Amino acid sequence: MRAYPSNNIWVVIVCSLAVLLATSITATANGRWVQNHPRRTEVNARLGNQNRRIHQERREGEISRAQAGQLHKQDRQIRREERQMARQNGGHITRQEQGTLNRQENQVSREIGR
Numbered sequence: 001m002r003a004y005p006s007n008n009i010w011v012v013i014v015c016s017l018a019v020l021l022a023t024s025i026t027a028t029a030n031g032r033w034v035q036n037h038p039r040r041t042e043v044n045a046r047l048g049n050q051n052r053r054i055h056q057e058r059r060e061g062e063i064s065r066a067q068a069g070q071l072h073k074q075d076r077q078i079r080r081e082e083r084q085m086a087r088q089n090g091g092h093i094t095r096q097e098q099g100t101l102n103r104q105e106n107q108v109s110r111e112i113g114r
Helices: 007-035 038-059 065-088 095-112
Strands: none
Touching: 038 065, 038 095, 065 095
């Protein structure tokens, strides 16, 4: 005669799988929200735009290779700060942090346009 697990074990297994599935779905949904948070999106869009402007200025001979490298370095530092701020705030940045990053981006933007 075979011994089969009792129904209680099957209930525990099914409930465990349901919790695991719900947790993974929630994490995915939160990951999408965090990735597309409006303040982060705005900051990163500006950084992308500045990157294009630096490349364009370099191609047109308006800035030297060294100047372009320095501007890219400043942009990378701003992007690192943005990621660090988001990590500390559950995946988003505060309005105050966004203002700080925007001021830094404004400074780099003025340097690109010289």
